[in-house]
Amino acid sequence: MTPLSLTESWEMEGRRLAPLLDGICSVVIAATDAALATSMALGVARAQGLRRRVAVADLIGEAPAIEALLTGDDPHGISDSFLYGVSLNKIARPMAGAENVFLMPSGTEAVAHDAVYANERWRRLAAGFHQVGALLVVVANPATPGFADLCAYVGALMPVGETVFPTPQGVPLIAPPAPPQPEPPPATPRPNAARARAAAAEDESSRRRRFLAIVAVLGSIAVAVGAFWPQIMARLPEPVAELITGKQREPDSTTVVVPPTPMDTSVRSDSAKRDSLLRDSTGTIIPTPDSIRAASPPLTVENAADSATASRYAVYFATANTRAAAMPDARVRALDAVALSPVAEGNEQWFRVTVGASSTRAQAESLLTKLRTQKIVGSGSIVSVPYALRLARNVTPTLIPTRLAELANRGIIAYALLQPDGSANVYTGAFESPTQATPLADSLRALRVAPVLVYRTGRAF
Missing domain, CATH: 3.40.50 (Rossmann fold)
Structure with a gap:
């Protein structure tokens, strides 16, 4: 051998x-x-x-x-x-x-x-x-x-x-x-005399x-x-x-x-055609790919003074090219500060899921380790997403479950963060820049919901 x-x-x-x-x-x-x-x-x-x-x-x-x-x-x-x-x-x-x-x-x-x-x-x-x-x-x-x-x-x-x-x-x-x-080469087998x-x-x-x-x-x-x-x-x-x-x-x-997944650079005219999956469109309140580029003016951050204390760090969980594919399962939805954010990259629409809202990277790293130990995420990583759309402020904590359920019935994935004064703010989405939040803000306005772009603050319950 x-x-x-x-x-x-x-x-x-x-x-x-x-x-x-x-x-x-x-x-x-x-x-x-x-x-x-x-x-x-x-x-x-x-x-x-x-x-x-x-x-x-x-x-x-x-x-x-x-x-x-x-x-x-x-x-x-x-x-x-x-x-x-x-x-x-x-x-x-x-x-x-x-x-x-x-x-x-x-x-x-x-x-x-x-x-x-x-x-x-x-x-x-x-x-x-x-x-x-x-x-x-x-x-x-x-x-x-x-x-x-x-x-x-x-x-x-x-x-x-x-x-x-x-x-x-x-x-x-x-x-x-x-x-x-x-x-090493195997030793030459020796015959078993008794068996012979x-x-x-x-x-x-x-x-x-x-x-x-x-x-x-x-x-x-x-x-x-x-x-x-x-x-x-x-x-x-x-x-x-x-x-x-x-x-x-x-x-x-x-x-x-x-x-x-979307390209990080512009696609040349001689590059391959888009995959058929990129032409899918779903979304209860999310714009279709053809409407990604918002006509409305850029959003203004209401609480610019809170940038230093923003709960900017989150665990990156997944990205998909349809809302249905990105929708987290019940186990993930039960976690704190789960955000489903439509983001435009080039001419394509993507849906990103993040978990958690931490003011320090160390806190986010601790959450990531916990999620890996619980087999909720296979890899995961830390992202900085300081911006969110605020849907309500100064909400009594006991009313939060009811408020989130009402929003969910309208197709809005929202989460709440506890503020230093004991009240809670309700947010949807988690974004790297104000521009990223524009498509979702336009869709919310179409539902007669008035979002406010803010640095998200507070901690998970």
Whole structure:
């Protein structure tokens, strides 16, 4: 038996450690040796791909192990998607020999620079994988500028290899493994003398009788299975039946990647067409994509003096391109200060979910750790969203549940923060800038609700 090479050992190690990622939906796998990081990532992907969709993104740059497994001849990849707007669904290609695993190659231009590594789009992409329960594996070089930002956006890091490199603060580490060693050649098996003597003493006629009996039983089973084969195949799950018959569906790369995320740069005229998901529109009170650009004048912040004490920090939870897809489930809705905010990026409308409202980053980090421990978020990160639309002020705390329920009946996702004087303010949305709040403000006015743009203040109940 040929001993395993070091890279093969790392792929085996990736398969062994893959269960550590069962509760995680996005991870950076990094090493100073790109070949080891790639091998580990492919091992993780093969094992995790047995039960869910997996996408492997090459931020090394034309990693040979990934290039060797690509199907098709489309040269586009991560660089084309992040820099020029090519659809992620277009660049994701099925991995040879693994139906549930898709590869996102580096593309036609270099990816080892901060314009790709430190691109905030990774945050939205990671949240999208969390939303659908898939796994995003990003293979990266820790020496590349923007590596710390990449890890913060993706939400978890699995370091690989013997060479230790600085790990970003606040990013969960996934079981840094000891480097595996190549397996030594197995020792030549020695015959068991006692077993050999027993076999030699066995009566030839008894062996013949046993053999004939087994053949008869197997023959009966074969006849029975043949008679009921159509019924058996009809009851098998479709993937199992396909595996048995050899009739497999064409791999569908359009369903691997989560709903496409907006570009951080303008899209060139020769870039790919928008995905069909971007043309969806829902929303009880939210404007459609065609009405994103508000005609009303910019909003003015009423309480500019409160900027220093604003509850600006929140946990980023998810982004989706429809309101229905972004709508948090009951477990998330039960958390404090959950904001569903429509935000316009270019000519596209997106819906962002954040949780919490903290005046210090340390408080937000504590909330993020708690949510990760409770398995409510898979990765998550901290965002600064100091602005909100205030719907009511000086509300008696005992009346808050009634007030929030009334707003919910009108399709408004609102939350309350307790003020220093003991009263509560009711808000909706959480925004990075006043301009972001304009579309939601216009929609609220259409419902005859008078919102006021403010720095949100106070704390969760």
